[in-house]
Amino acid sequence: MGGSTDCLPIIVVGAGGHAKVLASTLFLLGRHILGFVDSQLCRPPLLGITQLGQDDAVLSFGTSRVRLANGIGSIAPGSIRRKVYEKFCDKRYLFETVVHPSAFIAPETKIEHGTQVMAGAVIQPGAALGANVIVNTGAVVDHDCLIEAHAHIAPGATLCGAVRIGTEAHIGAGATILQSVTIGSRSMVGAGAVVTRDVPSGATVVGVPARPDVKGSSL
Ligand SMILES: CC(C)(COP(=O)(O)OP(=O)(O)OC[C@H]1O[C@@H](n2cnc3c(N)ncnc32)[C@H](O)[C@@H]1OP(=O)(O)O)[C@@H](O)C(=O)NCCC(=O)NCCS
Numbered sequence: 105m106g107g108s109t110d111c112l113p114i115i116v117v118g119a120g121g122h123a124k125v126l127a128s129t130l131f132l133l134g135r136h137i138l139g140f141v142d143s144q145l146c147r148p149p150l151l152g153i154t155q156l157g158q159d160d161a162v163l164s165f166g167t168s169r170v171r172l173a174n175g176i177g178s179i180a181p182g183s184i185r186r187k188v189y190e191k192f193c194d195k196r197y198l199f200e201t202v203v204h205p206s207a208f209i210a211p212e213t214k215i216e217h218g219t220q221v222m223a224g225a226v227i228q229p230g231a232a233l234g235a236n237v238i239v240n241t242g243a244v245v246d247h248d249c250l251i252e253a254h255a256h257i258a259p260g261a262t263l264c265g266a267v268r269i270g271t272e273a274h275i276g277a278g279a280t281i282l283q284s285v286t287i288g289s290r291s292m293v294g295a296g297a298v299v300t301r302d303v304p305s306g307a308t309v310v311g312v313p314a315r316p317d318v319k320g321s322s323l
Contacts, residue, residue: 114200115162116140116175117188119147119155123175125222125241127151129204130173138170162192171200174218174236178256181272181290181306186254189218189236199236207239216253234271243275252289261293270305279314292317 114135116123119142127150130137139156140147147155156162162172172192176185189199199218203209207221210229215221219233224242227233231245234253239245241259248266251257255269258277263269267281270289275281277295287293288305297314308317 111135112169112171113138114171114173115156115165116150116153116173117159117162117192118142118175118177119144119150120175120177122177122238124150126173126175126202126220127153129202129220129222130200132205133202135200138165140175159188159191162197163195167196167198170197172197173200173202174220177238178254178272178274181274181292183272185256186236186272189254222259228265240277246283258295 114130114137116127116137119140127137137153139154140150141156141159141161143159145158174185174189176188178185201215201217201219203221204223206223207225209227212229213227214232216235218236221239222241225239227245228247230248233251236254237251238256240257243257243260244262246263246265249263251269252271254272257275260278261275262280264281264283266284268286270287272289273287273291275293279293279297281299285299286302288303290306291303292308293299294310297310298312299314303309309315310317
C-alpha cells in the first residue's frame with residue numbers, strides 16, 4: 105500500500121489548484137517542502153512555499169536527495185500531468201505516493217508510485233491503482249476496481265465494484281460508474297454522469313444515463 109514512506113524533502117511540481125491541495129496534504133503529513141517549480145516563472149507563493157524556478161530547477165537536486173509530488177491536476181485527458189511525470193521518472197526521480205490521513209484505504213489495495221488519494225476518499229479491498237493516478241476529494245473506489253496509470257477520479261465520483269478505468273481517463277466530479285463497467289483510455293466522463301455501459305477509448309459521455317457528447321466524442 106502507498107503512503108509517505110520516507111522523510112526526504114519534497115519539491116512540488118506545478119502551482120495551481122491541485123498543487124495547493126497537495127501541498128496542504130503534505131504539510132498535514134509532516135513533510136518538509138523545499139519549494140515548487142512551475143513552467144511559468146514568478147508565481148506567487150503557494151501556502152507560504154516559494155518557487156525554486158521553472159520545472160528544470162528540479163535537476164539541480166540529486167535524485168537521492170529529494171522526492172517529487174505531482175501538483176499538476178488534470179481536467180481532460182492528454183494533460184501535461186502525464187508528460188511531467190514521465191519526464192522526471194526518465195531522469196530517475198521518484199514521485200511520492202500521497203495519501204491524506206482522512207482517506208480510508210483497505211489493506212488489500214495495491215497503489216503504484218506517485219498516486220495521490222485526497223481527503224475523505226475511500227478505496228475498498230481488491231482495488232488496484234496505477235502510477236500517477238489521482239483519487240480526488242471524497243471519491244469512492246469500491247471493491248476490485250482497476251484504475252490504470254494517470255487517470256483522474258475527480259471529487260465526489262463513485263466507482264461501483266469491479267469497474268475498470270483506462271489510462272489517462274477523466275471521471276468527472278460527482279459521476280457514478282456502475283459495477284463492472286469499463287471506461288476506455290483517454291475517455292472523459294462528464295461531471296454528474298451515470299455510466300451504465302462500457303465507454304470506448306477516447307470518447308466523451310455526459311448525462312443520466314450517460315450518452316456520447318456529440319461535440320467531444322469519437323463515437
Ligand atoms: C463534459 C465536459 C467535458 C464538456 O466540456 P465542454 O466540451 O467544454 O462542454 P461545454 O461546457 O462547451 O458544454 C457543451 C454542452 O454540454 C453541456 N454539458 C457540459 N457538461 C455537461 C455535463 N457534465 N453533463 C451534462 N451536460 C453537460 C453544456 O450544458 C452544453 O450544452 P448546450 O450546448 O446545450 O448549451 C465538461 O463539462 C465536464 O463535465 N468536465 C468535468 C469537470 C470536472 O470533473 N471537474 C473536476 C476537476 S477536479
